[in-house]
Amino acid sequence: VPFSDFEKKFKGPILQTKKVLALFEPWDEPALLTRAWCLYEASIAGKHGATYEVAIPKEQETSLWAALSADGMQPLLDAFDQVDVQKAKAFNEDDRRNILRHIDRAMDPDSPAPSLACLELNVTIVKRMREAFCRITESIYQRRRDLAGWLPYKLLDNVAWVLSTPGGSEWHGRAHGVYEYGRAQQARDLMPSHDFVWLLMQYDLSLRKTVKDAAGKALCADIRQQAEDIVAAAPDDAQWAPARVQVLRTQSHLAHLRRDDIAQHDLLMQAIRLGRRHHIGPVLLAGILRNAANCYLIRKRRLDRLDMLREAEQLLRGGNRASSGYAACCEQLATVLSAGNDDEKREASDFYRTAEEVFCRLAMEHHNSFGRFQENNGKLLYDRGLFRESQERFMGALRVYLVGRGDNGVFDLGNVVDRTRVKVGFSLEGLARCALKGAGRADGLAEALSFVSTGLRQQNEREGNRQDYLELLPCRMVELAAELDPQRLDNGQQNDRRGKGQQYDSAGKGQQY
Secondary structure, X not given: OOHHHHHHHHHHHHHHHOEXXXXXXXXXXXXXXXXXXXXXXXHHHHHOOOEEXXXXXXXXXXXXXXXXXXXXXXXXXXXXXXXXXXHOEOOOHHHHHHHHHHHOOOOOOOOOOOOXXXXXXXXXXXXXXXXXXXXHHHHHHHHHHHHHOOOOHHHHHHHHHHHHOOOOHHHHHHHHHHHHHHHHHHHHOOOOOHHHHHHHHHHHHHHHHHOOOHHHHHHHHHHHHHHHHHHHHOXXXXXXXXXXXXXXXXXXXXXXXXXXXXXXXXXXXHHHHHHHHHOOOHHHHHHHHHHHHOOHHHHOOHHHHHHHHHHHHHHHHHHOOOOHHHHHHHHHHHHHHXXXXXXXXXXXXXXXXXXXHHHHHOOOOOOHHHHHHHHHHHHHHHHOOOHHHHHHHHHHHHHHHOOOXXXXXXXXXXXXXXXXXXXXXXXXXXXXHHHHHHHOOHHHHHHHHHHHHHHHHHHHHHOOOOHHHHHHOHHHHHHHHHHOOHHHHHHHHXXXXXXXXXXXXXXXXXXXX
């Protein structure tokens, strides 16, 4: 059957009923997330305004409820993060190719080069699936809440967290309703628990991210005061330590907002001492250590900052190595090490590479942070004189920031994502420098000038609607173009290029990223 005929038969019921019901089987690792036709079905529903709902087998509701009670939702969220239309499978390989061509007519279905249309569709599909799954989670929660009358605070916190994952004011509002149910439930309890304090701190954090009016700020203050009063009257033991640490962490953040560096430092140090004494969970303690490493007073003490970040990395390496949090910790540590001696720079490069590997394992190679890891590592390798390796990293960063290369080998700047335009310019500049340093010949010069002209063309194409970009990049590119002028090179200046902005060191303009 021709694909066009099959597509019409496939699309017809969706257009007629304006509804798609997807089966998540099993609920924590649905097979449909890896199937091209199922993802295509979700895209058609979104394109034509059909509702997209999720169902799970009745016998699996108990398993879902147990996971909500025990922090077991991460496998599903990880599965969502790995949705990739380009990697999805179909029983008929021609169907897979036709689906990809339908999504992006300009792409080669067999090429690994990322397609912007596919990347955008991944985001759209995951958003719809998250929302659909949140609706069924909320339905199960409401049904069981009405039957039970009282629910554990840890479960309520997990339900609220799941409901907040799609983002947006509507879903955060639903999550806040769950938190408020927990507060009302506690008012009926005789004794508050440490799980309730943790729920209060998560509620406060969610409110501070989403509610900016006076009423929201007043509610935050009321919630924090309630948590602080409970903790002040609680025993100083291991059971209450995580809740007490979370209260101190919140207080340190408020001190930071007040620009009270001393109070922020003292509160974080108190939280670290408490966490170490009572052996709180490694993820929470690593988070406190990373917060402290960014504290102004600690940033001035490089060795102390390094010690804290190394401890955080070791804590996360033990049991949370395949997480984006571990990758962020590696990046933070590499940033500090990159300002040290040659041995520390080599170590920093290894940590950047580790961060890249973690994102690859999480199938997040197209994430903006992955490009940042590669770009920073490119600058570091450039400083070490490893120009070919540096060039590979800058090229990798550009593959994240851009869709890919055109037939003439020049990056298609029409597909630059808005928030990464400045980053693209910086990576182009890095590639130009690597081409010149690595070759030092006419072909190296030609390649360098090609990268510079690409950056300048990008400036001209975007002029008028990105003033912040125009202020940051053009002067740098124009100066570099002048430095790479062939006449100057013919005058014997090829090997002595220490001009303004030429090197990625603390004294040059190349460091201002």
